[in-house]
Amino acid sequence: MRPYFRFRRVVNWINLSTPLGLLIARVGGATTSPGELGLIYAHGYRYNFPIARAFTVGNVVLTKHQEGLLQGPLLLHESRHASQYAALIGLPMLPFYVLSVLVSVLVCGNPGTYNLFERLANLDDGGYARIPPWWRRRRNLN
Numbered sequence: 001m002r003p004y005f006r007f008r009r010v011v012n013w014i015n016l017s018t019p020l021g022l023l024i025a026r027v028g029g030a031t032t033s034p035g036e037l038g039l040i041y042a043h044g045y046r047y048n049f050p051i052a053r054a055f056t057v058g059n060v061v062l063t064k065h066q067e068g069l070l071q072g073p074l075l076l077h078e079s080r081h082a083s084q085y086a087a088l089i090g091l092p093m094l095p096f097y098v099l100s101v102l103v104s105v106l107v108c109g110n111p112g113t114y115n116l117f118e119r120l121a122n123l124d125d126g127g128y129a130r131i132p133p134w135w136r137r138r139r140n141l142n
Contacts, residue, residue: 005038008086012058015090021060030062037079041070051111053127056081058090077125084117093117107133 012018018040025032025042035041042062054063054074061078063069070078085093097117104114112118112128123130 001038008083009038009059011086012082012090015058015085017058017085017090017093018060019058020091021057021062024057025060025062028062032060033067035061035070036075037082039070039075039079039082041067043067043069054078056085058082058085073122073125074127077121080121080125081117084120109134 009018021042022032022040025040025045028042028045028047030042030045032040032042038059039056040060042060043066045062045064048064053065054061054070056062056078059082061070061075061082088096097115100115100117101111103116104111104118107114108131110129110131112123112126113131114133118126118128
């Protein structure tokens, strides 16, 4: 494992975001296993919130799906979220993320398109649609 991923893993343990992610995985009935890029995969998460193919808390990537989903661009996207937790000193990222979701919903009706954290993690890698803001959409005059 590259030194950067080791460093991120340690920071996310210290800032308590990874322990919170493991607690969410346990409550959600997910099965955890070591993953790539210093991440912990949590497959089989049983709740429908949040609405996403996968979501990350600390270094824990949670998904409702079974093994095989967390690879390629989606894995890189979720890895960037783990780095965001390390950079934002852990748990304070959660209210900032919620605020960013609200801004995105107000701007375009989609929780990801104008969410700063999703944009920094690369929208396309996360599978998010690019929806124009409400003020740029053409109005249907029929």
